Amino acid sequence: MNVAIIGSGLIGQKRAKSLGNARLAACVDIVLERASLLAKQFENCIAYTNWRDVIHRSDIDIVIVATLHASLSEIAIEAVKAGKHVLIEKPAGRRAHELDPLLSTSKNGNPLIRVGFNHRYHRAFRKARELVDQDYLGELMFIRGRYGHGGRVGYDKEWRANPSLSGGGELIDQGIHLIDLARWFLGDFTEIHGHAHTYYWDMPVDDNGFLLLKTAKKQTAFLHASCTEWKNLFSFEIYGKKGKIDIHGLGGSYGVERIAFYKMLRDMGPPETTMWEYPMPDDSFAVEFAEFLEDIQKTRQPNASIQDAHAALQIVEEIYRMSHL
Secondary structure, eight states: OOOEEOSSSSSHHHHHTOOTSSSHHHHHHOOOHHHHHHHSSTTEEEEEEEEEHHHTTTTEEEEOOOOOOHHHHHHHHHHHTTOOOOEEEEESSSSSGGHHHHHHHHHOOSSOEEOOOOOGGGGGHHHHHHHHHTSOSEEEEEEEEEEEEOOOTGGGGGGGGGGHSSSHHHHHHHHHHHHHEEEEEHHHHEEEEEEEEOOOSSSSSSSSEEEEEEEEOOEEEEEEEOOOOOOOEEEEEEEESEEEEEEEEESGGGEEEEEEEOOOTTTTOOEEEEEEEEEEEOOHHHHHHHHHHHHHTTOOOOOOHHHHHHHHHHHHHHHHHHOOO
């Protein structure tokens, strides 16, 4: 299948290298040099600066939208109207209502829309999903998740610090991954509590978000996203009545990706412990896209759907409303 990538920045480049058997036929960026540099790495790939010229190409089957948050939904909507399958990067929009046209389209089942929640496809989370689905943890009780980095010089002047482009700060950036993962394991949240605030960076968006989310059964997710972490951190713990999963690290500056399963014994006390470590390069983008190709082949609704993005954005919005942001 032929793919067009709109947005040739860091994520667009990662996507281009993770297409498997699909072929990159076009890439777009408002900076032609950036699109050209990416296009040169692939045979017969053409660089563009206008995304509208690409989505109407008859030979394009899939459009990957990897732009700033402000244009994600607009481009995805037009690509779907043009009959293209779409992979739209998280958060898929700045506010939930921006996804309403995509929600309507997704109910028809074709073309298909997948949201780029690639963290679901990290090796540790694939193992965690397997353990949970095979009932190693028993009934789930609560989740504790933390995700953070320390920014860099000039971080408060970048596009993420501009609410009209980003829709918010750290909560909508890394925090939405935590929300999506928590929903993936616990289901829909019916109670939303939290607070987002700017403690350090000189910018009109949040640099920390704190969430306490509850399902109808009172299963709880306690989540914290921060760009004042200073030492990059990823930690995600899942607690069940029969044991616990502890995921730490995402590779690179976040440390080696590891998962530990702590099995509660009959007499309790120190648990039986099994650990897996993944020092190899991250393959989440490749595994995610391979699944999307299979979704298309089987006309199957994607696992990470536009409905998931909409629900996650509603939670972000509610925290921002509570925090007057």
